[in-house]
Amino acid sequence: MTKQLYIGVMSGTSLDGIDTALVEIDQGQVRLLASHQSPMPETLKQQVLAICLGQATDLVTIGQIDHQLGVLYAQAVIALLDKSGYSSEQITAIGNHGQTVYHQPQGPMPFSTQLGDANIIAAMTGIDTIADFRRKDIALGGQGAPLVPAFHHCLFHSHADSVVVLNIGGIANISVLRPNHAVVGYDTGPGNMLMDAWCHKHCHQPFDKDALFAQQGQVDQTLLTKFLSEPYLQTQAPKSTGRELFNLPWLEALLADDCLSPADVQRTLCEFSAQSIANEVRQYQQGEQPELLVCGGGAHNPLLMQRLQALLPGWQVMSTDDKGVDSDNMEAMAFAWLAYRRMHNLPSNLPEVTGASKAVSLGVMYFADK
Template identity: 60%
Template sequence: MELFIGIMSGTSLDGIDAVLVATNGKQVELKASTSRPFATRLRQQLLSLAGGSAITARQWGELDTELGQAYADIVLQLLEESGTPAAQVRAIGCHGQTVWHHPQGPLPFSLQLGDANRIAAQTGIVAINDFRRKDMALGGQGAPLVPAFHQQVLGNSGQMRIVVNIGGIANITVLAPGQPVLGYDVGPGNMLMDSWCKRHCGQPYDKDAALGLQGQVDTALLARLLAEPWLALPAPKSTGRELFDEAWLTARLPATLPASIRVADVQATLAEFTASAIANEVNKWPAGELLVCGGGGHNPLLMQRLAALLPRWHVDTTNSAGVDMDAMEAMAFAWLAHQTWHGLPGNLPAVTGASRPAILGAIHLPG
């Protein structure tokens, strides 16, 4: 078993997670984890950029550098908190911060910021990033990449399992015994709920579903949300803020909310939208176990609605299967760093649509 570090900052832009794992590629053991929020100014700049705002080349370069430093800082924090010498860590896998994901069209691409040269130089550890573009060069979506990791840590139960990661976007991994692993994005996760809560409550997210639990689902609004054509597209597919942003939601709301619809009702409807988009896909499979990871697993309303919409399924978090739901994605990129470092493929063509398995990522040496 070798030590690897994984760094993840997702679509929700709620902060940076870092984990230290021991792995041989087959077994993965979480040794330590830490997290830190984004600086307010940096988060606002990233949200603006992901929302399509134009920036100069200088601003782009400065953001890349600032993020690289933030990632290096959290690695140093993790090493200190865990008492781990940098020399004992084989490599760091850093997803980077996605600012635009465009898997369709004649020139598909996916852009993540965060200078891995700076991570390597500041930590003295090999840093590996840019995991998505090799898959896209081979005709894939470049996402989701986590299903390959789900297969390693949750795919040997002998029963029907679906893992749903509910971050900013929700994606599922189908682990059916005796069948190839499938996985794809299914729609918004926390993103729209977070945006609505921020706009009307000044909070970055709806902690403990305090707002959503006060509301009632507006069926007309829910129908408009579920009518989004992207939801009906076949897999492989992936998405992000490029589609499901605040403007997308605003276009489906009345210009002025009628008195019959309260702010809490919209929040409840957005939770129902996320749960329904997930359940519509899960219900296509024979009943089994649905395991939730990501921030959505802490939303009691979302968990209640998933259980209600999937009565034939046992709904729980990945904690029940021995994998920390909050550390899952960062652990996946530590595992992907292991794959890259050892010259092993990290993608699943059946998931991403790539023409073949491939070694993913770019390696940055500290020397």
Template identity: 65%
Template sequence: MTQELYIGVMSGTSMDGVDTALVSINGDQIQLLAHDDYPIPDSLKQRLLNVCTGQQTTLVEIGELDHLLGHLFADAVNTLLTQSGYRADQIRAIGNHGQTVYHQPLGDAPFTLQIGDANIVAAKTGIDTVADFRRKDMALGGQGAPLVPAFHKTLFQSSDSSVVVLNIGGIANISVIRPNQNVLGFDTGPGNMLMDAWCERHTGQKFDRNGDFARQGKVNQELLNDLLSEPYLAQPAPKSTGRELFNLAWLDNRITNRALSAQDVQRTLCEFTAVTIASEVGRFKTGPSPLLLVCGGGTRNLLLMARLSALLGDWQVAPTSDYGVDSDYMEAMAFAWLAQRRIHGLPSNLPEVTGASRPASLGVLYFA
């Protein structure tokens, strides 16, 4: 297989920007050549949050958001090309995840919905675009998520000890790579989502920089126990979740009639994220030197990283950047890789992770 260039586009549950990553792929050799974080206008983000948090919406609203996001993603790609000096005709394809507005993997009618019209992306960039990655896996009985563990398996190998790759975005998810065993992966629960929302409500800041707001408070054990009683946390894998479960309304229902400072709630939310992650990661310890590699926005929350290190005392905890993969652009790189797999008809899901009945090449190709 010869070297090809791909661009991955990722807008996660935190909606803190559109990450774009231009990568070179040659077999299992994957190199990040350029990247950018393209802003989402506040007005558009608010409209998306209204939909994602279960407020009543209309087909017109969904259609307009689909259109606007198509242009936003295309503009993000074109900006990356301009900044990096690469041309559209050098890029084999774009892998565009889209913006998840609802994810319901269980029940009588499982579905997931990512919007951001890939026709617009392909037309406006002049680059073939792969999108709609999750629904083929769901059609095969899977959860449609998480999809990144297959990419982590390509990047990181374990020799004699466990390697767990933790992505802390809005939701936290792990990929478990152990010697001579299948890769496992699932959403552990909230990552930054609740902390971001609570922080913005009480400080006006979109996230808790370095965990400084949380440091002003103390863990409220009664609230923490209540948060930890959420049934999702006890479900066996495969499992995936999102903003439709973990949101401010979910949190407010558990704070009612409790006299707590905003800082104490923030500190408890940070502990909640740390404990739910650590309790799952700890189950997969194998070998003398288990390694937890962390990527995503949560790596910049120094309090959260410190709590993970403390709760996982037997593990080495480090950002993926220390191991050659930019921790901010891991997921965007993953969708560039998923696009490459689709272009070449190669399987890109892991049935042992998602629960799908068989491997499949995920995504739909939209020609430029």
């Protein structure tokens, strides 16, 4: 099979921007050639947040957001091509995750909704586009998430020691790669989402850069105990979650009877993310040198990284950058890889991870009609 070029597009639960990654795939091996991040307009971000938090909306608003996101994704791809020097004719396909506005994989009518019209992306870029990656897995009884563990296994599996790949976006999720074991992967709980929301409310900043706000406070054990008693954390995998559960109203309901400084709350939220992650990771220790490889925005939070290492003394905690894979572009690269799998009709979900009844090739093709 000859080398092919793919573009992955990702905007996650943190809503901090649109990540695009141009990769070369040769015999299943993936190499990042270029990347670009485009901002998410604040007005659009607030509209998406309102839907995620269950505020009343209508079909006109949904349709307009779907269109706006489609245009933004296409513009982000065009900007990446301009930056990289490649042309649309050289790209086999785009893999576009879309913006999740609601994810409800449980109950009598499970569903997951991502917006961002892939028809617009294909038309504006002239590149075949693959989207709607989650719903086929849900139709087969799965969670529709996480989908990245299969990509992590392709990159990082070890024959001797446990490797856990931890993506800390708005939500934190892990991919557990152990010798002679099936891959395990699920959402552990909050990553940056609650910290970002609290920082935005009190500091008017989108995130706590270098954890400077959190480091002004102290962990409140009573509040931390409340956080850790969230029933989702006790649920067995397969499981996935999102902003529908972990949001500012969830936090403020637990703060109702507390008189803590904003900095103490921020510090406690950081500890909550660290402990809820570490509680899951430590059960998968195997071998003499297990590794925790961190990617996503949380890899840049020095306090969170310090706490993970302190809570997991038997593990080597590092960024995926230390393994030669850009920690900021991991998920965009993953959706480029998922597009490659779809183009070749190769399975791209892991039933042992998502809970689906079988392995299938995920994603729906939107042709550019060149």
